[in-house]
Amino acid sequence: MRSTTRNFVDNAARGLADDKLQAALGRLSQGFPVKRLETISRLPEFEQLRDDAIAIKRHTLENLDSYLERYEENAKVSGAHVHWARDGDDAREIILGICRDAGAKTVTKGKSMVSEEIGINEFLADNGVEPIETDLGEYIIQLRDEPPSHIIAPAIHLSGAQVADTFKESHDELDADRDLSEPRTLLEEARAILRKKFLAADVGITGANMLIAETGTSVIVTNEGNGDLTQTLPKTHIVIASIEKVVPTLEDAATILRILARSATGQDITVYTTYSTGPKRADDLDGPENYHVVILDNGRSSLLGGEFEDMLRCIKCAACLNHCPVYKAIGGHAYGWVYSGPMGAVLAPALLGLGETHHLPSASSLCGRCQDVCPMRIPLPRLLRQWRRRWFETGGEDTKTRLGLAAWAFLAKRPALYRPLMAIGTSVLKLCGGGGRRFPILPRPEGGSFVDQWKRGKR
Amino acid sequence: MGAMNTALKNPIDVGLFATCLVDLMRPSVGFAAARLLERAGCTLHVPEAQTCCGQPAYNSGDNTDARNLAVNVIAAFEGFDYVVAPSGSCAAMIRHHYPALFEGDATMTARCQSLSNKTHELLSFLTDIMGVTEFEAEFEATATYHDSCSGLREMGIREQPRALMAAVKGLELRESGEAQSCCGFGGLFSVKYPEVSGRIVDAKSDAIEATGAETLLGGDLGCLMNMSGRLRARGSAIKTRHLAEVLAGTAPETPAIGEEGDKD
Ligand code: SF4
Numbered sequence: 001m002r003s004t005t006r007n008f009v010d011n012a013a014r015g016l017a018d019d020k021l022q023a024a025l026g027r028l029s030q031g032f033p034v035k036r037l038e039t040i041s042r043l044p045e046f047e048q049l050r051d052d053a054i055a056i057k058r059h060t061l062e063n064l065d066s067y068l069e070r071y072e073e074n075a076k077v078s079g080a081h082v083h084w085a086r087d088g089d090d091a092r093e094i095i096l097g098i099c100r101d102a103g104a105k106t107v108t109k110g111k112s113m114v115s116e117e118i119g120i121n122e123f124l125a126d127n128g129v130e131p132i133e134t135d136l137g138e139y140i141i142q143l144r145d146e147p148p149s150h151i152i153a154p155a156i157h158l159s160g161a162q163v164a165d166t167f168k169e170s171h172d173e174l175d176a177d178r179d180l181s182e183p184r185t186l187l188e189e190a191r192a193i194l195r196k197k198f199l200a201a202d203v204g205i206t207g208a209n210m211l212i213a214e215t216g217t218s219v220i221v222t223n224e225g226n227g228d229l230t231q232t233l234p235k236t237h238i239v240i241a242s243i244e245k246v247v248p249t250l251e252d253a254a255t256i257l258r259i260l261a262r263s264a265t266g267q268d269i270t271v272y273t274t275y276s277t278g279p280k281r282a283d284d285l286d287g288p289e290n291y292h293v294v295i296l297d298n299g300r301s302s303l304l305g306g307e308f309e310d311m312l313r314c315i316k317c318a319a320c321l322n323h324c325p326v327y328k329a330i331g332g333h334a335y336g337w338v339y340s341g342p343m344g345a346v347l348a349p350a351l352l353g354l355g356e357t358h359h360l361p362s363a364s365s366l367c368g369r370c371q372d373v374c375p376m377r378i379p380l381p382r383l384l385r386q387w388r389r390r391w392f393e394t395g396g397e398d399t400k401t402r403l404g405l406a407a408w409a410f411l412a413k414r415p416a417l418y419r420p421l422m423a424i425g426t427s428v429l430k431l432c433g434g435g436g437r438r439f440p441i442l443p444r445p446e447g448g449s450f451v452d453q454w455k456r457g458k459r
Numbered sequence: 460m461g462a463m464n465t466a467l468k469n470p471i472d473v474g475l476f477a478t479c480l481v482d483l484m485r486p487s488v489g490f491a492a493a494r495l496l497e498r499a500g501c502t503l504h505v506p507e508a509q510t511c512c513g514q515p516a517y518n519s520g521d522n523t524d525a526r527n528l529a530v531n532v533i534a535a536f537e538g539f540d541y542v543v544a545p546s547g548s549c550a551a552m553i554r555h556h557y558p559a560l561f562e563g564d565a566t567m568t569a570r571c572q573s574l575s576n577k578t579h580e581l582l583s584f585l586t587d588i589m590g591v592t593e594f595e596a597e598f599e600a601t602a603t604y605h606d607s608c609s610g611l612r613e614m615g616i617r618e619q620p621r622a623l624m625a626a627v628k629g630l631e632l633r634e635s636g637e638a639q640s641c642c643g644f645g646g647l648f649s650v651k652y653p654e655v656s657g658r659i660v661d662a663k664s665d666a667i668e669a670t671g672a673e674t675l676l677g678g679d680l681g682c683l684m685n686m687s688g689r690l691r692a693r694g695s696a697i698k699t700r701h702l703a704e705v706l707a708g709t710a711p712e713t714p715a716i717g718e719e720g721d722k723d
Contacts, residue, residue, distance in 0.1 A: 012655055325641045329658040363652050365645025365659070366518060367608040388520030397519065401651070405516055409524035412479070412510040413531060419510075426483050434717060440688030441649055443484065443717030450482045450489035454505045459490065 001119040001147060003352055005336035008359035015330035021157050025328050028156055032322040035266020036373070043268075049259050050375050056252045057313040057376060064304060067213045067246045068295065074216030075293055078278025085296045088118035095120060095205070095238055098292050099129050102236045104202035108194075110220060110227035111135035112207025113151055113316060114242050114296055116338040117351070120205070131205075132197045134226040136190050143170045149332030151339060152264050152318040157331050160186065194226070204230035204288070208241035209315070210256065211293070214249045217277040218293065221260065221270040228274050237276070237288035242296045244312040256315060263375040264317040299351045307386050311346050313376040318343075320370035320380060326363060335360060342370035342380040349387050358396055361387035419449055464590030470502040474539035476532070476578075478549045479511035480680040485716065488680060491707035492545040492581050499589040506535040512544075512552045517560070518646050526560050533557070533570050541588065542578040545703055546679045547610020550580040555613055580610055581703060582678050586619040593626030594706045601631045603672040604702075605663075605686065606639045607679035620678055620702055627705060637666035644685035660689040668695060674715075675699045687716040 004011060015021055040046045060067055072082045085091035099107060107124060109115065109131055121131040121142070133142040137155035141148060143166050148154030155163070164180035167189055180186055206227055208218040218239045220227045231237045247253050261267040280287030303309050321327045321341030332340035337357075339347045345360035361384040370380040391397060411418040426445040429435070435442030473496055477489040489505075496503050513528035532553065536542045544550045554575045561567035585591045604624065610616040624632055643649065643659025663686060667675055675690070675697050677683045687699035698715035 009652070012652070016654055016658055325643060325659045325662075326655060329643075329655050329662070363648070363655060365608070365641050365643055365648045365656070367641035367645070368612040369608070369639075369641065372612060385518065385520065388518070389522055390520070392520030392522075397521075401519060401647070405519055405521050405524060409516055409521070409528065412513075413527050415508050415510050415531075422483050433719075435688070437692065440692040441644070441685050443684055443688060443691075444719065445484045446486055446713075448486055450477045450486035451505060451507055451509060453486055454489070454493070455507060459493070 001116050001122075001338055003337040003348070003356055005348060005352065005357045005360060008334060008336060008363065011334040011336055012330040012363070015334040018331070020159055020162065021331045024157050024159060025331055028150075028153075028322065029328055032264070032266055032318075033373075036263060036319065036322070037266070039262045039266045039268055043262065046259070046262070049255060050377060053256050053259055053315075054313065054376055056247060056255060060247055060252075061244065061304065061309060061312055064243065064246070064301075067248055068243060070213040070248075071211050071216055071246050072295075074214065075278065076216070078216050078291075079281075080216060080278045080291045080293055083292060083294045085294050085298075087298050088296075091118045091240065091294050091296050091298075092120060092123045094294050095240070096124065096127055096129070098236065098238055098290075099124065099203050102202050102290070104129050104236070106130045106132060106197065106201050107203045107205055108132050108134050108198055108201040108230045108234065109138070110204070110206035110222065110230040111138050111154065112205065112240060113148070113338055114207055114240050115205060116148060117298065118240075118296065120240075132194070132201065134194050134198065134230050135222070136187060136224060136226075139190055139194065140166060143167075147333065148338065149340065150318060150321060151316055151341075151343070157333065198229045198233050201230075201234045203236045203238060204232075204234040205238045205240060206231050208239050208245050209260065210253050211241055211246045211295075212248075212250055212253050212275075213246055215277060217250075217275050219253055219257075219273065219275050221257070221273050223265075223267075223271045225272050228272060231274070231276055231288065232286050235288055236290040236292070237279075239276070239291075239293045240296060241293065242298065243300050244314075259375040260315055260317055263319040263373065303350055308346070308350055308383060310378050311343075311350065311383060313378055314343055314347070315376060316343070317375060319373040319375065323369045323373045325365065325367060325369070342384070343378075346378075346380060346383045346387070354387065354391050354394070354396060358387075358391045361385075361391070419452060423449055423452070464588065467589070468540065471500065471541065472504060472539045473501040474504050474506060474536045474542045476509055476512070476536060476542055476544040476549065476553075477505065478544055478546045478680065480684070481545055482509075484684065485680055485701070487709060487713045488545050488701045488703055491701070491703040491709045492543070494707040494709070495581070495585060495594065495703060496543060498594065499585055499591050501541075501589070504539060508535040512549045514548065514552050515646055517552065517556060518648075522560060529557050529560055529571070530567075533567075533574055537570060537574050540577065541584065542574065543581050543584045544578070545581040545701065546681070547580045547607050547614050547616055548679055548681065550578055551609040551613035553578040580614050580616055580678065582623060583610075583614065583616045583619040586622060591623075593623065594708075596626075596706050596708050597628040598705045598710060599629035600674045601633055601672045602674040602676050602705075603633050603635045603667055603670040604638060605635075605642060605667075605675060605677040605682060607677055607682045608641050610678055611639055616678065620676075623706055624676070624702065630705070633670040633672045635666045635670045637663060640666070642682045642686050644682050646681065649685060656685075657689070660685055661693075664689050664693060664695070667697065673697065676702045676705060678702055680716075683716055691717050
């Protein structure tokens with residue numbers, strides 16, 4: 001997917017001015033965070049589970065190469081083909097190759113952010129293979145030709161009425177006067193249309209919430225069951241997963257599953273948790289004949305052992321988005337790429353470079369709520385600051401900020417100079433009655449400096 | 460005044476780090492803090508060499524300038540038993556972020572660590588360290604409280620100001636469901652992304668107004684200036700103050716943040 005992150009300021013302004021988006025963001029605030037709080041308050045061991053999950057991820061990242069190899073070995077034993085993709089180009093070529101071998105005309109897809117990251121839909125379409133998203137949210141934004149605005153609820157920016165309009169426009173073979181005012185009717189219509197697609201698809205592509213090293217299994221969690229149909233009905237199933245998705249054991253996967261849905265949607269567990277290990281065996285009732293796993297690096301391994309390694313613990317639950325004041329003000333599209341919110345603001349610079357993404361780490365009040373709610377306790381504010389530091393040190397910061405900071409720091413290091421000059425500044429500000437409408441943040445100062453007055457004996 | 464911690468050394472030398480905003484924008488918070496600390500039995504010092512803790516530089520990624528300012532603060536304050544600031548975010552800067560600034564420099568890290576261990580935010584210092592339970596203050600108003608982000612999440616300040624408020628005669632606390640939501644200030648964030656910051660403080664203002672309180676109280680001047688600026692721009696009559704002013708009893712003689720009133 002092409003990034004528009006460079007235009008963050010304009011993107012954000014568009015989000016702020018979009019009333020429908022603002023209404024949707026208001027609903028989001030009343031939804032996931034409230035449910036999350038309810039479900040975790042019913043689980044006394046939640047904090048312990050977080051600690052356990054963090055320990056699992058830390059241990060795995062320290063030994064990532066050996067767990068990935070173990071995963072590969074065990075997946076192969078079950079009959080899987082494992083492919084390693086250094087970057088998006090690699091992954092796209094590998095996936096297209098598999099589709100061509102399968103003689104695929106259409107491909108169904110489960111929701112996968114990594115597949116958005118590598119822009120697989122556009123690429124397949126350009127090469128004559130039609131991709132069909134089967135997750136309801138993804139299906140809707142595919143019809144609208146929009147990127148996802150949230151990592152677990154890709155169409156969260158839309159109202160039911162907008163979706164109904166989209167369906168009426170796209171499904172023009174159906175009665176134009178049908179009633180689509182209920183969410184249920186939308187779901188049923190999408191299901192009916194997708195059912196045919198499921199049956200006709202030659203290849204199914206899913207992401208993976210985890211890859212389990214000891215068994216060579218991939219795990220997906222969904223609420224609609226579309227993932228199961230995507231991976232069992234077509235002859236060929238392709239799993240696309242990034243390297244940090246591997247966990248050592250089934251037990252470890254279970255620990256992470258216990259915090260994932262709770263942190264994400266506030267469910268105790270998602271409706272479906274699907275494990276798939278290799279192709280259909282002789283006595284299996286269903287399943288694909290060919291099973292491929294594409295393991296994508298795309299810059300992540302360069303984070304190992306460095307100051308951003310903590311980010312690789314991310315399980316893409318979106319709790320940090322749901323609780324972020326900035327995300328809730330501007331929505332996900334403003335971030336200009338696949339990943340949004342605090343996790344996106346840390347991950348995008350790592351994957352796309354700071355030149356493209358430098359606004360994201362800066363556009364944060366560093367309130368710290370993300371770190372509080374992150375099940376993996378990823379120190380997101382610290383990581384955002386680290387990007388700011390890199391941007392500043394490489395001379396990226398804009399001249400106005402740079403000069404302003406330099407002048408201010410020069411004075412602040414010299415109290416004898418600082419105080420009289422600042423006194424002039426505050427007197428002027430006081431005369432003006434504060435920053436006025438343009439800078440309401442600067443009130444009319446009281447006048448005088450505390451330290452000076454204290455020194456002169458005022459109490 | 461309420462119960463005090465008698466197990467402490469006598470006298471207790473406290474360096475008051477006023478913070479740059481209080482120093483320049485609202486000295487009355489400094490005087491109120493000084494009054495509270497002295498009434499709690501501390502011997503107060505206000506080093507002249509203090510300016511700013513360095514957050515604007517640090518949060519902009521300018522660690523060199525942040526370090527230089529940190530060196531100033533460390534030198535000015537390391538001689539005291541405690542360092543107290545009427546701000547959770549400046550106290551958190553010294554306590555949690557200074558040590559990280561000097562990674563690799565053993566001497567400076569040790570000095571930072573020692574300063575870090577004795578640095579506190581004012582309200583939590585008064586309750587947790589000095590053992591104060593009340594200041595026999597009176598303030599006839601309904602008020603809502605804003606938990607500033609750094610104070611809340613980095614310094615664990617939540618119950619302390621509420622305990623002190625509960626003991627103020629006439630003060631009725633009306634909690635907002637969004638008390639712990641960011642006000643959108645974030646230092647230079649509000650300057651660089653004013654529209655985004657503005658939307659956040661608008662949402663915050665909605666929640667504050669919904670409580671019906673007459674006064675907004677908090678423990679960090681940056682956030683308070685931000686919220687008062689927005690509330691006033693919206694035409695709200697809510698008065699904004701630092702809680703120290705209420706506890707020290709200086710509120711009646713001091714105009715609320717951003718208000719006219721000539722006392723000089
Ligand atoms: S950073 Fe944490 S809260 Fe955000 S998506 Fe990742 S795991 Fe979830």
